[in-house]
Amino acid sequence: MQYRVSNRSGDKLSVLGYGCMRFTKKGSGIDQEKAEQELYEAFQNGVNYYDTAYIYPGSEVCLGKFLKKYDIRDKVYIATKLPHYLLKKSEDFEKYFAEELERLQTDHIDYYLMHMLNDANTWMRLRGMGIIDFINEKKQSGQIRNIGFSFHGGTIAFKELLDAYDWDFCQIQFNYMDEHAQAGIEGLRYAASKDIPVVIMEPLRGGRLANLPEGARKEFEKVDPSRSSVDWGLRWIWNHPEVTVVLSGMNDISQVRQNCVTAETATSCSLSQAELKAYEGALKQLRKSIKVGCTGCGYCQPCPKGVDIPTNFAIYNSSYTDGYFNAFREYVMCTTLRNVQSNASLCVKCGKCEQHCPQHLNIRQELVNVARRFENPIYKIGIPIAKKVMKY
Incomplete structure (x- = not known):
């Protein structure tokens, strides 16, 4: 496993992080035993960054049980998120945070995010509710080590948010289909210019880049037929030195092993001109076939009428x-x-x-x-x- 050092905290973070949103379901909950096998496989292979959120059903509890069972809380970094869109009064900061600590069976959060903070106006609303005092208190007590936000929006709004507070890190969607969408490459580089570490989500666009149509696959096979679509997708992101951690929502042990192998060899600024041209060719093919750019994140759910x-x-x-x-x-x-x-x-x-x-x-x-x-x-x-x- 390779590691990149956070510019703010000095933490040595695994380049591959575990995204805990897509654990396998069992009945009405999570298949705890299966999830633990996959999480432990990742840990044994050097993964030390685990990302969850309050609104991921059962995820925080699952991760907390795993960390306690294997007694490895102090050997990993936990990232979770405050659902600010559910807050109605300042007391809710403490209420939700305390519940998350209980779910995760820990006394501190290493990387705490404002979940889906998509514009500066929303941040100003939170400031008006007293979020700054809350953050300062928790950081002083050691209950929060780093404060950041996850973002889905345009480049301009992203830059405004970066300038609105002295963030310790941020999290954006980034992959070779979204190089110029959402925060994009411009936003990524702007964060790097401010020494703000960037965590990447949706590296495979909800699995779309893992299951490529034949035309796109052939573009990559021209260069190296032995590499998987997942390998190509992850390597493109790690090619960017501005990236600190890439999250992968792994829910099969073979996925964990494959991604860990890629994470051992994928380095920044290492892709050849032939490889970069393969991405261009694959993109042309993808844009011919994909009708809806849905990543499967599930934020649109539940639908009042039950539409999945x-x-x-x-x-x-x-x-x-x-x-x-x-x-x-x-x-x-x-x-x-x-x-x-x-x-x-x-x-x-x-x-x-x-x-x-x-x-x-x-x-x-x-x-x-x-x-x-x-x-x-x-x-x-x-x-x-x-x-x-x-x-x-």
Whole structure:
């Protein structure tokens, strides 16, 4: 495992961090045993940065149990997030923070983020509620070691936020599809110019860059057919010296092992001209096939009408990249033939989802497109019959 030193804290952080949002589900919760196996495999391979959040269902509790079971709390760095959008009064800072400490079974947070802090106006609102006094108190007591924010928005807003406070670190979405989107390369370099460490989320765009269409895969295979799409995706990010940690939401032990191998050899400024041209070629292919830029983060959920928005978009995209028939079958099975349906046409266009979408997608219109693609006459005739046969 390679490590990069935080410019602010001096912490030696593993270049690969564990994103704890996508643990495997079991029943109504997380498969604790499976998650612990994957987390421990990462720890044994040198991963020392673990990122979770208050609103990731069961995640903080799962991570806390793991760290206590293996008695490794003091050997790793925990990052979690304050859900500022849930706060109504200044007392709520302490309330949510105390609950997070309890969930994580710890007495301090190494890297504490304002979750989805997307503009300076929101930060000013928090300042008006007394967030600065809260931060100063917690840092003085040692309960918070570093303060930062996670961001989904444009470059200008990102720079304004960086200038609004003396942050210890920040977290942005960055990958070879988003080089000039969200905070982008310009934002990344601006943070580096202020000596602010940058943690990267969505390095594979919610898995989209891990499962490339054939045309994009061939662009990479021209250069090196032995490397996986995941390897290519991660190496592009680590090629940037301004990056400190790259988070990966690993939920299979093979993913952990593969990513740790890549993290041992991927260095900054190491990609050749031939490799960089391969990324350009792959991007051209990707832009031909991807219809909706959804990362599957789930911030749009829950839908008041029960629409499973990320699943609908993932299947919609796959119908163009991997073939219509398999996607249609998946759409029927995953959204419609359920006790509680979650298909696209249930949308009533209330717009609640769009208020929370980090990618600023036109979700309502895209759901119309999904329904138009899949809910054809065959679907409308066949579903009632299928439900009757299956006794729904």
